[in-house]
Structure formats: C-alpha cells, structure tokens
Amino acid sequence: MIQASVCTIGDEILIGQITDTNSAMIARALGAAGISVRRMVSIGDNREDILDTLRKELSLSDIVITTGGLGPTKDDITKGVLAELSGSNSYVEHEGQMEMVVKILSSRGLDILDINRAQAMVPDTCKVIVNRRGTAPIMVFPIGRSTLYSMPGVPFETEAALPDVVQDIVSRYPVSCIKHRNIMTYGLAESALSKKIASWEDSLPSDMHLAYLPNPLSGVKLRLSLVGDDSSRAETRLDGKIAELEAILGENIYSCEEESLARTIGKLLKSLGKTVSAAESCTGGEISHLFTSVAGASSWYLGSVTSYAISVKESVLGVPKRIIEEKGVVSAEVAEAMAAGVRKLTGSDYAVATTGLAGPGGDGVNPEGTVWIAVCSEKGTQSRKYNYSNDRLRNIERFSASALYFLLTFIKNEINH
Amino acid sequence: MIQASVCTIGDEILIGQITDTNSAMIARALGAAGISVRRMVSIGDNREDILDTLRKELSLSDIVITTGGLGPTKDDITKGVLAELSGSNSYVEHEGQMEMVVKILSSRGLDILDINRAQAMVPDTCKVIVNRRGTAPIMVFPIGRSTLYSMPGVPFETEAALPDVVQDIVSRYPVSCIKHRNIMTYGLAESALSKKIASWEDSLPSDMHLAYLPNPLSGVKLRLSLVGDDSSRAETRLDGKIAELEAILGENIYSCEEESLARTIGKLLKSLGKTVSAAESCTGGEISHLFTSVAGASSWYLGSVTSYAISVKESVLGVPKRIIEEKGVVSAEVAEAMAAGVRKLTGSDYAVATTGLAGPGGDGVNPEGTVWIAVCSEKGTQSRKYNYSNDRLRNIERFSASALYFLLTFIKNEINH
Numbered sequence: 035m036i037q038a039s040v041c042t043i044g045d046e047i048l049i050g051q052i053t054d055t056n057s058a059m060i061a062r063a064l065g066a067a068g069i070s071v072r073r074m075v076s077i078g079d080n081r082e083d084i085l086d087t088l089r090k091e092l093s094l095s096d097i098v099i100t101t102g103g104l105g106p107t108k109d110d111i112t113k114g115v116l117a118e119l120s121g122s123n124s125y126v127e128h129e130g131q132m133e134m135v136v137k138i139l140s141s142r143g144l145d146i147l148d149i150n151r152a153q154a155m156v157p158d159t160c161k162v163i164v165n166r167r168g169t170a171p172i173m174v175f176p177i178g179r180s181t182l183y184s185m186p187g188v189p190f191e192t193e194a195a196l197p198d199v200v201q202d203i204v205s206r207y208p209v210s211c212i213k214h215r216n217i218m219t220y221g222l223a224e225s226a227l228s229k230k231i232a233s234w235e236d237s238l239p240s241d242m243h244l245a246y247l248p249n250p251l252s253g254v255k256l257r258l259s260l261v262g263d264d265s266s267r268a269e270t271r272l273d274g275k276i277a278e279l280e281a282i283l284g285e286n287i288y289s290c291e292e293e294s295l296a297r298t299i300g301k302l303l304k305s306l307g308k309t310v311s312a313a314e315s316c317t318g319g320e321i322s323h324l325f326t327s328v329a330g331a332s333s334w335y336l337g338s339v340t341s342y343a344i345s346v347k348e349s350v351l352g353v354p355k356r357i358i359e360e361k362g363v364v365s366a367e368v369a370e371a372m373a374a375g376v377r378k379l380t381g382s383d384y385a386v387a388t389t390g391l392a393g394p395g396g397d398g399v400n401p402e403g404t405v406w407i408a409v410c411s412e413k414g415t416q417s418r419k420y421n422y423s424n425d426r427l428r429n430i431e432r433f434s435a436s437a438l439y440f441l442l443t444f445i446k447n448e449i450n451h
Numbered sequence: 452m453i454q455a456s457v458c459t460i461g462d463e464i465l466i467g468q469i470t471d472t473n474s475a476m477i478a479r480a481l482g483a484a485g486i487s488v489r490r491m492v493s494i495g496d497n498r499e500d501i502l503d504t505l506r507k508e509l510s511l512s513d514i515v516i517t518t519g520g521l522g523p524t525k526d527d528i529t530k531g532v533l534a535e536l537s538g539s540n541s542y543v544e545h546e547g548q549m550e551m552v553v554k555i556l557s558s559r560g561l562d563i564l565d566i567n568r569a570q571a572m573v574p575d576t577c578k579v580i581v582n583r584r585g586t587a588p589i590m591v592f593p594i595g596r597s598t599l600y601s602m603p604g605v606p607f608e609t610e611a612a613l614p615d616v617v618q619d620i621v622s623r624y625p626v627s628c629i630k631h632r633n634i635m636t637y638g639l640a641e642s643a644l645s646k647k648i649a650s651w652e653d654s655l656p657s658d659m660h661l662a663y664l665p666n667p668l669s670g671v672k673l674r675l676s677l678v679g680d681d682s683s684r685a686e687t688r689l690d691g692k693i694a695e696l697e698a699i700l701g702e703n704i705y706s707c708e709e710e711s712l713a714r715t716i717g718k719l720l721k722s723l724g725k726t727v728s729a730a731e732s733c734t735g736g737e738i739s740h741l742f743t744s745v746a747g748a749s750s751w752y753l754g755s756v757t758s759y760a761i762s763v764k765e766s767v768l769g770v771p772k773r774i775i776e777e778k779g780v781v782s783a784e785v786a787e788a789m790a791a792g793v794r795k796l797t798g799s800d801y802a803v804a805t806t807g808l809a810g811p812g813g814d815g816v817n818p819e820g821t822v823w824i825a826v827c828s829e830k831g832t833q834s835r836k837y838n839y840s841n842d843r844l845r846n847i848e849r850f851s852a853s854a855l856y857f858l859l860t861f862i863k864n865e866i867n868h
Contacts, residue, residue: 046664048488049631050478051674053470057493061467071465072500076474076491083489090507107645107663108652141820141840142640150642167841188665190845247468312757318743319736322757326735329811329843337763339756340729340739346754346797350767380763394746426746 036207038064039091040074043084043103043112044187047076056101056185056192062247063196067204068212068261069097079103084115092180097203102187104170106149113157113173116184120175122157130164131156131171138169160184163198167191174202181206211264215272216292219283220253220439227254231282234275242275250431251324252294253439288442295438296324296331302445303334303384310441312338313351313376313387315363316405320434321386336380341372351375364389364400366417369408377410384411386441390420392429405433409444416444452678453624455481456508457491460501460520460529461604464493473518473602473609480613485626486514496520501532509597514620519604521587523566530574530590533601537592539574547581548573548588555586577601580615584608591619598623628681632689633709636700637670637856644671648699651692659692667848668741669711670856705859712855713741713748719862720751720801727858729755730768730793730804732780733822737851738803753797758789768792781806781817783834786825794827801828803858807837809846822850826861833861 040057047054057074077083091098103112132154139146153169163172168191173184183199185192224246241262247255289298312321322338325331341347353371361367369389377385390405408417422432457474464471474491494500508515520529549571556563570586580589585608590601600616602609641663652661664672677689706715729738739755742748758764770788778784786806794802807822825834839849
C-alpha cells in the first residue's frame with residue numbers, strides 16, 4: 035500500500051493558537067483513495083526544522099504532503115525551503131495561477147501588489163496545480179522516488195485542492211482499487227452503535243473495512259470500504275452488506291448518501307412539495323444556518339425567528355405570557371407554542387422549535403445542557419426533552435442536530451401513517 | 452528555552468477519524484509556562500513507529516509528551532513500548548491510581564475486571580501522576596537528559612492532568628518567560644495589512660516576533676510575542692509597540708483582546724445599555740448564530756428573523772411589495788426596509804440586515820457573491836454593497852463578518868458624533 039506523511043507547517047500550530055484540522059481532512063481523502071497515512075508532523079516556520087523533517091519523511095514515505103507557510107508575508111518561508119530542498123535556483127511565473135491572483139484580488143476590489151504577484155512565482159523544479167480558492171499555488175516536487183505536494187494552509191483552500199492532488203498521486207503510483215459507501219446514522223453514540231452492529235462487523239469479509247466517523251452535527255457516519263475487488267460483483271457485494279446493516283439499524287440510518295441531516299430533510303420536503311420554518315431560542319440561528327447551507331433551500335425553507343429575548347417570544351411568535359410564567363421558558367409548552375407560532379407566521383407546512391440552556395449555567399430548575407424541542411404540522415405537535423453536557427458551542431450543535439433528526443422522523447412517520 | 456515535542460498515538464488519528472485537539476491544548480498550556488513546542492507528531496498504534504519516533508524526539512527535545520494508546524484493550528500498546536524504551540522489566544501497582552480505578556468503575560455501576568486493574572500497574576522506571584478523570588495513570592519517565600510524560604488520549608482526561616504535568620516540568624527545568632498579545636483586525640487582506648505595517652514590522656526588536664493569523668469570520672489576527680524578557684518593562688514594551696500599531700491601523704483594529712467581532716459588539720452594547728436584532732436573508736441565521744455563540748448574549752441581543760422566502764420579508768418584516776418589485780430583492784432599499792422592520796418588531800436599539808446571493812448562481816442582475824447590508828438605529832440608516840467570489844458556505848461567512856464589522860463601525864461612529 036502506498037504510504038504518505040502529512041506535514042503541517044506554521045508557528046500558530048505549535049503554540050496551539052489553531053488546531054490542525056488539515057491533517058485529518060487529508061488523511062480521510064487519501065484513505066478514500068487507498069493511500070495510508072503513516073505519520074503526521076507539525077513544525078514551525080523555521081528553515082532547519084522544515085528541511086530536517088521533510089528529508090526524514092521523504093525517506094520513509096512515497097508521498098509527503100505539506101500544508102502552510104505559503105502566505106505572502108515574511109514569516110512564511112515554505113516555498114524558499116522547498117526550492118532549496120529540490121535544488122532549484124530560479125523561479126518561473128505560472129500563468130494559470132497569476133490569472134487566479136488577479137481574479138481573486140480584483141473581485142475583492144484590491145490592488146495587486148508585488149507580494150501578490152510573487153505568489154504565482156514557483157521554483158522551476160515543480161509542477162503546479164492551480165489553487166482556485168486562493169493565491170498560493172499547489173506545488174508538486176518529484177524528489178528521488180517520492181513526491182512532495184505543497185498545499186496552502188487555509189483549510190478552505192486545502193479542501194478544494196485535495197481532489198486534484200489525489201488524482202495526481204493516483205496517476206503516478208499504483209494504488210489499489212477501492213470503493214466506498216457512506217451510511218449516515220443518528221441517535222446512537224459511537225460505542226452503542228459499535229455494540230449494536232458488532233456481529234455484523236465481525237462477519238465482514240477480509241477485503242471490506244468499516245470506519246466510524248462521528249460528527250456532532252451529523253451523527254456517526256459509517257464508511258464501508260472494499261479494497262482490491264474491481265469485479266462487477268463488487269457493487270453487489272457492498273449493496274448486500276448495507277442491506278443487512280439497514281435491517282439492524284432501522285431508522286437510525288437517515289441516508290445512504292454522504293449528506294447532512296438538513297439536506298436529507300430538504301430532499302424529502304422537496305419531493306413532497308412541502309415547506310418548513312423554525313423558531314429558535316437556545317440554538318440561536320444554527321438550525322436556520324444548517325437549512326440555508328443547503329443550496330436550493332429556498333424551495334422548501336421559508337424562514338425562522340430567533341426569539342432570544344422573552345419579549346420576542348411573546349410579541350413575534352405569540353407565546354402566551356401565562357405559559358411562560360407557569361411552565362418556565364424551558365418547557366414543552368413553550369417549545370410547542372413557539373413551533374405553532376412560527377408555522378402560523380410563515381405559513382409553512384412543518385415547523386421546528388427549540389428552547390433550552392446552552393450554558394454556561396442552568397436556570398435553577400434545569401441544568402445547563404437541557405433543551406426542549408417541538409415539531410408540528412397541520413396534523414399535530416410533538417415535543418421531547420434532551421440533555422447534553424458539553425460546552426456552549428457544542429451544546430448548540432447537539433441541540434440543532436437533535437432538532438433536525440426529530441423533525442425528519444416526524445415527517446417520515448406522518449407520511450407512513 | 453526549554454523545548455518540547457508532543458506525540459499523539461492512535462490509528463484513529465492517522466485515518467482522520469478524529470481530529471487531534473490534544474496537541475494544541477498541550478501547546479497552549481506549555482506556552483503559558485514558557486515552554487516552547489518544537490514539533491508535534493502523530494503516529495499509529497505500532498511498536499516500531501512509536502519506538503523510532505520517541506527516540507528521535509527524545510534526542511531533539513528536553514520534554515516529550517505522549518497522549519493515547521493507554522486503553523485497556525489489545526490495540527493499545529503504549530505502556531508496553533514505554534517499559535521497553537525505559538529499560539523496565541517489571542510492573543508495580545500504583546495504590547493511588549488503583550483507588551481511582553475502583554472509584555470510577557463503581558460510580559458507573561460496573562464490575563472491576565482484571566483488564567481494569569491492570570490499568571493501575573506501571574513500569575518500575577516511572578513516577579506516577581494520578582489521573583483523576585480516568586483509569587490510565589500519567590507516567591513520568593526520566594530518559595537520559597530528557598523527561599517523557601505519557602498522558603491519556605481522551606481530551607477530557609488530558610485537560611485535567613495538564614496542570615500537574617506542567618508543574619512537574621517546571622520543578623525539573625529552568626523555564627524562560629514568554630508573553631503574547633493579540634490584535635484583532637478587519638477590513639484589510641493579509642497582504643494589504645502586511646504592506647501597511649511593513650516599516651513598523653521592520654522596526655521590531657529581535658526578541659519580538661509577529662504572526663499573521665487570517666480567519667474568514669474574524670479578519671486577520673496579529674500576534675505579537677516577546678520571548679525571554681521577564682523584566683517589569685516587558686509589558687510596557689509590548690504596550691508601546693501596540694500603541695504604534697493602533698496609530699497606523701486606526702479602526703481596522705477592532706480589539707486588542709483575542710475575541711470575535713460578535714463578542715466585541717456585545718461588550719460595547721452592554722457597556723452602552725443598548726440592544727441589537729438582525730434580519731437575515733442570504734446569511735440565513737449565521738449572524739444570529741455568531742451573536743448567540745457569545746455567552747451572556749441575552750443581555751444585548753434580542754433576536755432575529757430569517758426571511759428566506761419573499762413572503763416572509765413582506766408579512767413578517769413589513770418590506771413593501773412595491774419596493775421588492777421595483778428595486779429587486781437584492782437592493783439597498785430592501786436591506787434598509789428589512790433592518791427597519793426587525794428593529795420595529797423586536798424593539799431593539801440597533802438592527803442589521805442582509806440580502807444577497809450566496810450562490811451558486813446570480814439573479815440575472817447581480818452576480819453570485821453580491822450582498823447588500825444595512826444597519827440602522829433611531830438616528831439613521833446606512834447601507835453598503837459588497838462582492839465576494841467564494842463558494843456558498845464561505846460567502847455566507849464573509850457576508851456575516853462584513854455585516855458585523857459594518858455594524859460595529861456604525862455604532863462606534865454614532866457614539867463619537
């Protein structure tokens with residue numbers, strides 16, 4: 035199996051100012067193409083450390099991928115060090131990247147400075163893959179029997195360039211055939227899920243591999259990989275195993291495509307010709323953000339009210355003052371009244387509402403991490419209480435994902451009954 | 452300066468199943484104590500790779516901190532490898548950790564199995580720091596002139612044990628002083644910012660170091676570090692340099708603390724006793740989410756309306772149908788009417804509104820990436836058009852950050868006039 039090392043470069047990583055998310059993203063993309071990551075290393079913007087580390091990794095791995103240190107400012111030195119490492123004495127301008135530099139800066143109404151132009155100049159020892167989201171090109175250096183890929187450090191840019199980098203690797207090295215299926219689950223923690231499917235997992239043939247990929251916003255994604263079988267039966271074999279899994283997990287599987295809960299809901303609503311709206315308190319706009327992150331959401335999502343203040347719950351959503359006083363803001367009754375209120379206000383078919391305590395601190399009755407979620411339609415209303423125990427931002431994510439999953443199962447049940 | 456290497460151990464890191472957050476957390480704790488991290492390495496649960504990597508890091512650094520590979524199951528091998536590396540032939544039971552194992556499992560109502568008891572057995576070459584949140588102890592191995600600390604991989608446990616580990620390091624090594632300051636800027640790209648402060652940057656003394664940390668949601672953060680000066684003048688020296696920078700950058704600096712635009716706005720509003728609300732179209736809830744990500748937002752943030760459908764702009768926010776027909780949805784007039792509408796609806800002092808095209812695709816008049824942003828108060832209204840050229844999610848982030856910065860400068864200007 036082709037082996038890779040990932041090296042992230044930047045002082046900001048070493049002082050812990052940013053958490054390196056590039057390495058995991060790169061590892062997932064390589065793994066999906068049948069390339070295994072052997073080591074990940076983070077080093078500072080320091081010539082000796084970069085040279086020493088890259089020489090060591092090039093001696094160990096077929097592929098070395100670096101990210102970072104390519105900005106236009108003086109503290110970024112990766113390009114110069116790579117020129118030295120690859121024995122280059124001169125730089126050449128890359129036309130495609132220069133066009134991108136001009137396009138990006140012009141669209142922002144910025145002047146194009148010499149330091150911007152310098153971004154499109156590369157050592158003559160490398161091949162360029164154009165960075166379509168930023169000014170620093172991806173540079174490909176063949177060094178000995180290995181290949182070094184220098185990628186930008188901004189995760190948004192790294193992500194966009196990864197498919198091109200993987201394609202370049204596949205064109206240079208013999209990678210084994212690999213097929214993946216993604217199964218999106220929600221409602222079971224990784225350990226509970228693992229226990230529930232233990233005997234199915236044990237029964238997997240030796241050329242199939244299962245990975246658990248948990249995410250607070252979309253549950254646990256299961257990735258089933260089949261390595262080395264390029265026969266026409268390969269797809270059928272994967273289908274068969276997934277059918278078994280669906281029988282075990284039931285509605286905990288919300289999609290067999292790689293997609294978010296919001297996208298799954300959107301596709302379902304679009305197929306039904308129905309719409310949804312949201313009333314948010316503790317989730318503070320996150321549910322609306324998740325809906326509108328889906329392109330084309332305007333065909334099924336009407337809008338939302340974030341009623342952060344109690345006065346807005348009363349005046350905009352029409353939650354009766356009496357209910358708030360008697361039951362408390364964090365209650366089934368308030369969640370249900372919020373859902374009914376926003377459904378009436380927007381004229382949507384479905385509505386979802388949240389009221390809870392993201393933290394820090396509880397309200398004297400409910401601990402931090404408590405949320406009431408309500409969903410409703412013309413036919414009825416349901417509400418449920420959930421408890422989580424994370425920090426504020428993580429609780430907001432968990433609350434929002436739980437609300438989306440609750441809404442999805444509510445809509446599905448309504449269709450089926 | 453005392454140098455450290457951080458090694459995270461676990462196959463789940465190398466396949467990208469989890470993002471390593473321990474390294475950054477450890478780096479921040481060490482940095483605060485004046486210990487600099489030179490390298491971070493992630494490796495799998497593999498004897499040869501662990502031995503090879505730890506030997507190399509011990510030769511480079513004074514301190515090596517490992518996390519992970521200490522679980523009770525077969526795939527976790529770190530403890531055995533550390534026994535080998537440190538030349539230990541026998542294990543001893545650590546009484547304090549055994550008490551903790553019994554306490555933790557009993558509190559969860561679990562039986563204590565032999566594999567649990569084995570967690571409190573350690574190589575006789577190490578000193579133990581008790582893990583108060585888990586069953587695997589922290590092991591301290593003096594190896595040559597260096598010291599190796601083996602910590603658990605669960606971030607919740609690592610975090611709790613870090614203060615004890617740092618204290619142990621400080622008791623063994625002379626640590627030097629390091630100070631950081633963060634300066635938050637918005638409205639200048641990294642390259643333009645760098646040009647504007649080039650001569651200031653060149654004038655920095657050799658013991659001060661500047662780093663640029665760009666982020667789409669909070670602009671470019673500048674980090675000024677001072678190494679090795681523990682005199683009473685150190686803070687004054689940093690203050691002096693930052694005062695110079697403030698004179699150059701003016702209102703492009705929105706805070707000299709490490710904080711988001713939303714938090715800066717919140718602090719300002721709270722000090723003024725004022726409130727804000729939002730009307731969002733293309734940003735779809737992201738502005739509201741940014742506001743409510745700040746703990747205590749309820750004292751200055753009332754709520755928002757996401758008017759994704761045109762009908763909601765009309766019925767909930769009261770935007771006149773005539774304006775939408777004459778000027779188009781993406782226009783100054785609609786943005787201003789949305790801001791005025793949500794301000795009236797919620798009774799807030801300030802309001803901010805967005806209407807635009809996050810993409811994919813334009814509307815025939817405006818290209819994808821166009822947004823009109825309006826801000827208003829009792830005293831007046833302002834609106835501005837912005838253009839970006841990213842993908843949908845990144846455009847939503849840029850639109851939202853621009854809206855927050857526009858709101859902040861609007862409030863500041865109102866106070867000053």
